[in-house]
Amino acid sequence: MAAGSSDKFSVLLPTYNERENLPLVVWLLVRTFHQSGNNFEIIIIDDGSPDGTEEIAKQLEKIYGSDKIVMRETISVLFSSGTAYIHGMKHATGNFIVIMDADLSHHVSLYLIKQKEGNFDIVSGTRYKGNGGVYGWDLKRKLISRGANFITQVLLRPGASDLTGSFRLYRKEVLQKLMEKCVSKGYVFQMEMIVRARQLGYTIGEVPISFVDRVYGESKLGGNEIVSFLKGLLTLFATT
Amino acid sequence: MTKLGQWLCGLVLLGSAWAALALAPPGLRLPAPYRQALLPLPVYLLVAFGCYSLATVGYRLATFNDCEEAAAELQEDISAAREDLRRLGLRF
Numbered sequence: 001m002a003a004g005s006s007d008k009f010s011v012l013l014p015t016y017n018e019r020e021n022l023p024l025v026v027w028l029l030v031r032t033f034h035q036s037g038n039n040f041e042i043i044i045i046d047d048g049s050p051d052g053t054e055e056i057a058k059q060l061e062k063i064y065g066s067d068k069i070v071m072r073e074t075i076s077v078l079f080s081s082g083t084a085y086i087h088g089m090k091h092a093t094g095n096f097i098v099i100m101d102a103d104l105s106h107h108v109s110l111y112l113i114k115q116k117e118g119n120f121d122i123v124s125g126t127r128y129k130g131n132g133g134v135y136g137w138d139l140k141r142k143l144i145s146r147g148a149n150f151i152t153q154v155l156l157r158p159g160a161s162d163l164t165g166s167f168r169l170y171r172k173e174v175l176q177k178l179m180e181k182c183v184s185k186g187y188v189f190q191m192e193m194i195v196r197a198r199q200l201g202y203t204i205g206e207v208p209i210s211f212v213d214r215v216y217g218e219s220k221l222g223g224n225e226i227v228s229f230l231k232g233l234l235t236l237f238a239t240t
Numbered sequence: 241m242t243k244l245g246q247w248l249c250g251l252v253l254l255g256s257a258w259a260a261l262a263l264a265p266p267g268l269r270l271p272a273p274y275r276q277a278l279l280p281l282p283v284y285l286l287v288a289f290g291c292y293s294l295a296t297v298g299y300r301l302a303t304f305n306d307c308e309e310a311a312a313e314l315q316e317d318i319s320a321a322r323e324d325l326r327r328l329g330l331r332f
Binding site: 133142146212 | 328
């Protein structure tokens with residue numbers, strides 16, 4: 001079914017030390033949904049952040065109402081995206097689920113139009129097609145990104161241009177089904193979701209997104225990350 | 241079948257075809273010039289693929305969009321958000 005007025009969108013926001021960015025993301029989401037007139041809720045899953053993220057989330061809940069902002073805390077160390085989504089989905093009352101990062105790297109825009117267009121099960125944001133792109137990356141970072149994506153395309157032939165992105169819209173039942181099947185951690189998990197979705201015959205639409213990197217200065221992409229990416233990729237290659 | 245499985249099947253298929261034609265077991269004999277041309281084929285294909293990869297990644301790197309507008313828009317949005325949130329009573 002294409003998105004209509006009876007639809008509700010649950011936005012899952014896993015956070016760790018996002019005290020500064022969280023209110024901004026929430027404000028942008030609220031504005032976006034008010035403009036589109038869609039029913040929504042924002043579910044914040046905090047990993048026991050020491051910087052007061054939880055406190056600010058509670059303030060936001062007071063301001064916007066607890067039907068709109070749902071604050072759930074997970075106290076665990078270094079949870080992976082998968083765990084956060086599982087926790088988040090338990091509280092989601094919408095029939096569409098939006099997954100995005102809370103650090104403002106995803107320019108908040110709507111996938112709803114795309115979903116309506118093609119009635120897709122999944123809408124995935126891509127930095128590599130159309131007028132999608134990045135801001136704040138140097139040549140080396142871009143090269144690694146394109147190189148990794150190329151290898152992924154050759155090995156997995158996934159039918160989607162951006163696999164490591166984490167700005168996506170899923171139908172709730174589709175996400176639940178995929179969560180059961182996916183076993184990887186971290187961003188390999190995001191890749192596995194798309195690959196399995198293809199195998200299960202779900203339709204995937206793509207939307208160009210702009211990834212504005214504000215944290216790149218702090219977190220360089222090191223050798224370790226690259227090695228673990230390759231390990232994850234080869235695991236997917238051998239098991240899917 | 242897994243992707244690895246598909247690759248292995250493909251390689252076995254092409255590999256045995258190449259071995260049969262180029263390495264010339266007694267039962268199957270192609271004229272010498274053909275066999276000589278086929279022999280280095282795997283290496284040629286690897287090199288060709290290598291060149292294709294370099295060219296593709298290079299092209300994609302060069303055409304990787306820089307989202308200046310998105311970054312500027314984000315800055316504006318952030319200012320608007322901070323103002324409005326302050327007005328609504330958020331203590332940063």
